[in-house]
Amino acid sequence: NAGVTQTPKFQVLKTGQSMTLQCAQDMNHEYMSWYRQDPGMGLRLIHYSVGAGITDQGEVPNGYNVSRSTTEDFPLRLLSAAPSQTSVYFCASSLGVLGYEQYFGPGTRLTVT
Amino acid sequence: KQEVTQIPAALSVPEGENLVLNCSFTDSAIYNLQWFRQDPGKGLTSLLLIQSSQREQTSGRLNASLDKSSGRSTLYIAASQPGDSATYLCAAHSGGGADGLTFGKGTHLIIQP
Numbered sequence: 001n002a003g004v005t006q007t008p009k010f011q012v013l014k015t016g017q018s019m020t021l022q023c024a025q026d027m028n029h030e031y032m033s034w035y036r037q038d039p040g041m042g043l044r045l046i047h048y049s050v051g052a053g054i055t056d057q058g059e060v061p062n063g064y065n066v067s068r069s070t071t072e073d074f075p076l077r078l079l080s081a082a083p084s085q086t087s088v089y090f091c092a093s094s095l096g097v098l099g100y101e102q103y104f105g106p107g108t109r110l111t112v113t
Numbered sequence: 114k115q116e117v118t119q120i121p122a123a124l125s126v127p128e129g130e131n132l133v134l135n136c137s138f139t140d141s142a143i144y145n146l147q148w149f150r151q152d153p154g155k156g157l158t159s160l161l162l163i164q165s166s167q168r169e170q171t172s173g174r175l176n177a178s179l180d181k182s183s184g185r186s187t188l189y190i191a192a193s194q195p196g197d198s199a200t201y202l203c204a205a206h207s208g209g210g211a212d213g214l215t216f217g218k219g220t221h222l223i224i225q226p
Binding site: 092105 | 117144145147149154155156157159162164202206213216217218219
């Protein structure tokens with residue numbers, strides 16, 4: 001198993017550009033989520049999904065969209081990038097919502113200029 | 114709202130010492146608590162998951178304890194090695210997808226050879 005994979009590893013955007021961060025898992029996990037990690041802030045939940053076709057907002061959802069058309073994939077879209085979205089983005093997955101170990105991807109380091 | 118605090122923020126000890134990392138949380142109604150390791154520029158590696166009904170979990174030289182009533186968890190590392198140098202994060206799962214995991218800001222650990 002490859003586990004949780006994310007692409008790209010690094011990305012530089014100009015303010016106003018849009019892009020999609022890819023996340024995939026091959027463990028048949030129902031629950032997937034996106035976090036951002038900022039210095040001094042810790043990791044914060046952006047969006048999550050409890051299964052294909054179901055998504056919901058986390059703590060900091062503004063400026064981001066998600067969709068879950070398959071169990072395996074959970075892309076994160078930045079609609080119009082802003083410097084405040086400069087961060088490291090992590091995707092995570094677990095077998096279910098409650099009581100299950102969460103597995104994280106290697107992260108995408110995004111810089112918005 | 115759940116808040117997670119980790120003390121100390123940084124710790125440097127000689128190789129071979131036993132050490133304890135502390136994690137406290139404000140809302141004792143958690144489903145589980147998970148400890149992670151993060152190496153510089155890398156993703157999060159799960160170390161131990163403690164369910165709310167458990168008191169401790171062990172994996173090799175690592176032992177994590179949980180005291181829900183006092184809102185505390187500790188990660189004990191025995192016979193520390195330079196390879197243990199990393200940032201250690203604890204995360205509380207308070208239930209409900211919207212809550213996701215609430216992370217502490219981590220303890221940056223350096224083991225001196």
